[in-house]
Amino acid sequence: MSTSDVIVAVEGVTKIYQQGRVEVRALRGLDLVVRAGELTALYGPSGSGKTTLLNLIGALDHPTSGRVLIEGRHLGALSRRELSHLRRDRIGFVFQAYNLIPVLTAYENAETVMALQGVEAGTRRRRVGELFAEMGLEGMEDRRPDELSGGQQQRVAIARAIAAGPAVVLADEPTANVDSETAERLLDIMGKLNEDHGVTFIFSTHDPRVMERARRLVRIVDGRVDGDGTREG
């Protein structure tokens, strides 16, 4: 596999938070490389640094030291505007609490990133239509988030995350707030997107079902990679 396949490279990253007078070392010199098409699950105990790592990869936060690179671009060297564009064009987010925009319909939520990119309306409509059909969201287009179930909201969030064709989708505990059946369905969808369309996913999770579906498991303990294994087939 060549270096051009590397989507995410985390190099010796530390992250220290100040909580009052207490210094919290969330990440301690962590290294990680994620390649195109991987479906990676980050797991480990609470407070091990999984979410912190996702936030750094997603350009939502800055490391205290070390480097994070997305497709070879060092995030620390990018301006605020460039980071906005990077998040818009190359990174998709799926949050634990869905975080759909409440004043937008399901369709508008799903198309919003493409609209920001300036994608033409017809293309957006076709793309969102395909994704909604794939995810079983037909007929939900005009519903507002508060008119959707948790599972439906999370599917819309996934559609929003992948509609614009990002290099990587970061999903923070995507099944934490849904029932087992919905969780299975969401994992089916994400697995299919990974297999059929080569979408790269990085999950943070405690959920054994997610770990079962992941092709690569990275165990994080005390802010370091404690284990990194690939599942064959």
Add this chain to the structure above:
Amino acid sequence: MSILRMAWRNVWRNRRRSLVTVAATTLAFTVMVLYSSLVQGYLVAMERNLLDLELGDVQVHDPRYQDDPSLYSSIADASELLARFDAKGYAASARLLGFGLGAGADASAGVQIQGIDVVRDRRVSRIYERVKQGRWLDPGAPHEVVVGSQLARTLVVKPGDELILLSQAADGSTANDIYTVRGVLQGVSEAVDRVGVFMTDAAFRRFFAFPEGAHEIILRRPPDMDVDAFAASVRELAPNERVQTWRELAPTLASLLDSARSIMVVVFLIVYVAIGILILNAMLMAVFERIREFGVLKAIGYAPGQVLLVILGECAMQTLLAIVAGLLLAWPGLWYLTRVGIDMGKLGGMAMMGVVLDPIWRGVVNPSVFTMPLVTLVAIVGLAAAYPAARAAWISPIRAIQHR
């Protein structure tokens, strides 16, 4: 999904708060438009009264007159000057000014006597419109005079009564004669109301034995000419006389008129700052209760400027609603103020620095009646919304998403 459409939907997320904000802004804008109309109406009336009834745009005097306003400080070649002004197409009329004693049947008082070319004077002054009782001067009735209302009360005279005038004529002899009061003036100026006696120029010349010259020439500028340029032109035509604009003749009033608009803007600011605080509070609440949402917007790729636009868009839409509602509300009020007005006569009338105003205080409608409250409102609202919008736009996305 356009940012503005999102902003519009956000306006209605908290319907009650938005309605209160819009209602308060509407009320402030309506009141400011009506206030602006009334104040500008007041200023227009004041300037019009000052210029139309008393001063004209420019006056010409003998250079000695201001320091020594006597019968002898006169413009000797007044007729020639008038001919020059006529040739130039300027509206001009000479006035003759003298002082004396007026007496009715039981009372007497000091008076200022003005001799007027009745026909010419109509081109420079609308004083004839202020006859409250009786009629204005008639060149064919040289023994009839028009007096100020306060003087009429002091001397206890009314139209048809006799008035005795006594003074010293230009030749040193005693000037005295009996006249009939033809009319009573009201609402010209405090000075005219208190001591003014108007007669024809022919009657004045006979009374004061003053065959030639004039003490004052009043001129009105052409509509397309600036008052200073007009005065300069008049100076060229009357190089030996003292030419002054109305601003030089009444500097305090001129600066009062100039500063009145600034005072109006200060009042706008005071009222609008209160509205600005309300908007600031509403926008701060709207931003802080949605801070997590702004974090999500930034996470999915909204640039700070786009988040700023969402919030400023919300504020702009509320302000726009308030402006439209305010204009609709102000419309009947403006109609009433311009057509009917407020009857200040019932409240004892209005006067400012010697200038008596119309008993009916009317508003005016012109573009600045709307633009001044509008510009001030938009500026204050923009300032009030800027801080919460900037906070939301430049907050770190992770801090916003983790906000509790």
